[in-house]
Amino acid sequence: MTVYIIFIIILILLMSTYEINQLRVNSIIINKPDNNISLIRRKFSISLNFAILLLILLSSLRYDVGWDYMAYYETIAFGRITNIMLNQEYLTIFLINLARNFNIPQIYFIINSIISICLIMSTIKRYSKDYWISFFLFVTFPLFFLNSLSVIRNYTAIAITFYGFKYIENKKLIRYILMVIIASLFHKSAIIALPFYFFKNINFKKSAYFLILMLAPLFSNILNQLILKFVPKYAVYTDLASSQAGTKAIILLVFIGIVSIIFKNQITSKSNASNMYFNSYFIGLCVYLTFYKQGTMGHRLSLYGTIYSLILLPDIINLFKYKQIRIILKFLFYLLCIFMFFYTINIGQKAYIPYTLFYKSI
Secondary structure, three states, X not given: OHHHHHHHHHHHHHHHHHHHHHHXXXXXXXXXXXXXXXXXXXXXXXXXXXXXXXXXXXXXXXXXXXXXXXXXXXXXXXXXOOHHHHOOOHHHHXXXXXXXXXXXXXXXXXXXXXXXXXXXXXXXXXXOOOHHHHHHHHHHOOOOHHHHOOOHHHHHHHHHHHHOHHHHHXXXXXXXXXXXXXXXXXXXXXXXXXXXXXXXXXOOOHHHHHHHHHHHHHHHHHHHHHHXXXXXXXXXXXXXXOOOOOOOHHHHHHXXXXXXXXXXXXXXXXXXXXXXXXXXXXXXXXXXXXXXXXXXXXXXHHXXXXXXXXXXXXXXXXXXXXXXXXHHHHHHHHHHHHHHHHHHHHHOHHHHOOOEEHHHHO
């Protein structure tokens, strides 16, 4: 647990440094509006880049941290033929064979960590109204960073499609399809992100969004039957589970969904992109609600859409015009983040504790 405590303390210090520097930027804007603010902001973003580097190191250098870590490790180190190698996910197979050829299993984890974290952070930097809110949500929310330590190839695919959002925004269908294809070579579930492009401009009344959310769970049995008939090998994921993964996590996702629907007009009036990532998030939330009782199916598939909460939540917080209210909301948000992070680690001690560096296992 010590490693995680030190990690969070460092992040808080870096975030505080960034916020203080932002206050200086705002002061410069007021007093000297002709200054090159973009250069100043880039200078102050060093703290965020350092935090991203720490996150990559925490993910890359781990050993036996994450529920599925050893399944990947043993597939590489002992040459075992597991489902990881049998799904025709050719980029995953390539990276596993690369790690086998060098006889360094950690190569697989390092490359996947760099791809997933860098692509997600690049998208945050491109679209988020508040980098640190997005960063903390990614790090501490149970289904994001901590989950990526387990569902490794799944998260690489999620990161690639998330990064591909810029092609949705710029209406470049072929390039977005290419991103989905590349992502599917890491994990076939990436195909679920393809509809995001075609639903990017939908604009229902608020009552219609609420109605869809309420009806989503009712489609569960219908979709289960379709999966059983057309893709039976995935039926194991749709069986009713005695306990649902991410049970408490869905509370925050639904809350974000409800609030974003209520304030949809204000959020989406800022730019065309904001309406597009709102729709992507909404689709992901509907997928989660539809497959909520199907164990891991719900949250794993929904992540292709719910990952957009990383750029949607800052929009919601920034709707409040009064600076004092935003400060209070951000303070409460960071407290919630810290609680979520350590709560997740505590209930999943078997997967996350102790944190061990890979070189100690050699």
